[in-house]
Amino acid sequence: MGEAQLEEIAQDLVARALRAGASAADATVLEGDGFSVTVRMGQIENLKEAASRVLGLRVFCGARSASSYSSDFSEGSLDRLVERTLAMARVTSEDTASGLPEESCLGRYGGDLALYSEDVTRLSTPERIALARRAEEAALAVDPRICNSEGALFSSTVGQKAYANSLGFAASYRASHCALSVTPIAQNGDQRMQRDGWYTVARSVAGLESAERVGRTAAARALRRLGARKVPTCQVPVIFDSETAPSLLGHIFEAVRGDAIYRSASFLTGRLHQKVAGENVTVVDDGLRRGGFGSRPFDDEGVPPSVTPVIENGVLRNHLLNSYAARKLNLRTTGNASRGVAGPPGVGPKNFYLAPGDTAPEDIVRSVKSGLYVTELIGFGVNIVTGDYSRGAAGLWIENGEFAFPVEEVTIAGRLQDMLNHIALIGSDLEFRGAIASPTILVEGLTVAGI
Numbered sequence: 001m002g003e004a005q006l007e008e009i010a011q012d013l014v015a016r017a018l019r020a021g022a023s024a025a026d027a028t029v030l031e032g033d034g035f036s037v038t039v040r041m042g043q044i045e046n047l048k049e050a051a052s053r054v055l056g057l058r059v060f061c062g063a064r065s066a067s068s069y070s071s072d073f074s075e076g077s078l079d080r081l082v083e084r085t086l087a088m089a090r091v092t093s094e095d096t097a098s099g100l101p102e103e104s105c106l107g108r109y110g111g112d113l114a115l116y117s118e119d120v121t122r123l124s125t126p127e128r129i130a131l132a133r134r135a136e137e138a139a140l141a142v143d144p145r146i147c148n149s150e151g152a153l154f155s156s157t158v159g160q161k162a163y164a165n166s167l168g169f170a171a172s173y174r175a176s177h178c179a180l181s182v183t184p185i186a187q188n189g190d191q192r193m194q195r196d197g198w199y200t201v202a203r204s205v206a207g208l209e210s211a212e213r214v215g216r217t218a219a220a221r222a223l224r225r226l227g228a229r230k231v232p233t234c235q236v237p238v239i240f241d242s243e244t245a246p247s248l249l250g251h252i253f254e255a256v257r258g259d260a261i262y263r264s265a266s267f268l269t270g271r272l273h274q275k276v277a278g279e280n281v282t283v284v285d286d287g288l289r290r291g292g293f294g295s296r297p298f299d300d301e302g303v304p305p306s307v308t309p310v311i312e313n314g315v316l317r318n319h320l321l322n323s324y325a326a327r328k329l330n331l332r333t334t335g336n337a338s339r340g341v342a343g344p345p346g347v348g349p350k351n352f353y354l355a356p357g358d359t360a361p362e363d364i365v366r367s368v369k370s371g372l373y374v375t376e377l378i379g380f381g382v383n384i385v386t387g388d389y390s391r392g393a394a395g396l397w398i399e400n401g402e403f404a405f406p407v408e409e410v411t412i413a414g415r416l417q418d419m420l421n422h423i424a425l426i427g428s429d430l431e432f433r434g435a436i437a438s439p440t441i442l443v444e445g446l447t448v449a450g451i
Helices: 003-019 075-090 125-140 211-223 245-256 258-262 323-329 361-366 416-421
Strands: 024-040 043-061 064-070 146-165 170-186 198-202 234-240 283-286 307-312 352-354 370-382 388-399 402-415 423-426 441-449
Touching: 003 024, 003 043, 003 075, 003 146, 003 170, 024 125, 043 075, 043 125, 064 075, 125 146, 125 170, 125 211, 146 211, 170 211, 198 211, 234 245, 245 258, 245 352, 245 416, 258 323, 361 402, 370 402, 388 416, 402 416, 416 423, 416 441
Parallel strands: 234 370
Antiparallel strands: 024 043, 024 146, 043 064, 146 170, 170 198, 234 441, 283 307, 283 352, 370 388, 388 402, 402 441, 423 441
16 A cells, blocks of 8 residues: 555544544554565575554543554444444543643654665565575684574565544655674584674665675674683673663663653652763754664654753753653653554654764773673663662673673673763764664673672
């Protein structure tokens, strides 16, 4: 279907709901094609192609609301969907914060955000398989110690999304995404086997790293883990590389979400316009980044994107909000509504990132006399309410500014509020590989628990 057709379906579904007695309604229609292939030791293990089309409806009966979805677009099915959703809404509890955004908030970004590329659709199935094979072959060819592989994966999605509501807003957009990854296994003699990997993601095939580079990088990362060992428990500077630092930033995102704030389920509750981090820390949520993985011309309530300063020189400037969280906090939505087709909108990131510094990653390493360089985080021992942080990790030990040996089976512990205030250095290597991004960072005074 074309985008205009999807918009018409969404508008028609909203009109049906209003005729049936809803006081307000909105609808989302999604259509997409997905592909994935996994190659292991040169052989295809899994290959999947799937097309999907689904729509969701949310209705309001005053302060009561409900939502439902269907993949059946027939007339009879749509009528039943409306009836069923209205019946659910009429028996739910009232919530005065629920509802569509204020009409003055609605709109779409008129420029080109570079979310869609034709080359993703033009790539043939044999070419996609070949990319995965080439990545794995490149990894296996790096060193005889690369003895096995957990496989290489190429995946892609192309789709379009339409949204309409009873305030008269209707719009749609297309998006594409592709990714290539490989995970080789290294072993040296009788040493324990080690695995690691590398990946590349982009909106277009042309934006991907070459398959050979992905394979070589993955192999190098696996090889440097050979001979990994524990270290004695100590308190040292810890460097999170640009692959693990986004995980730390993701916890900050969870803490500034409006739904966590109004529930008092965040260690940043009540801290708006107060200092919460070091003066070198600036965090931004940018919905206007071209090609960004969190960019879109409107959010899932029809609000246009914007650039929201979250932490500015250490001061918490804004929470991230959809219209519901904004009403609960007596604020204005920041255009961060996010949902699929079922349920009410949540709060999601646009392009949420830590602003880069001017220090090269290698200079950050050279600045550390003794400490840990983290390349992998394991587990989810983080409490957003209290800020307590404890996660398993692997990486490289630093002595006198140089990598000394690989480390595994250690735990990093601290408190997020202290970590924000003890970011000593911020790297210059910011790269967006998802909706949350961060350069390399050095955090002082963390506990590394090992032997």
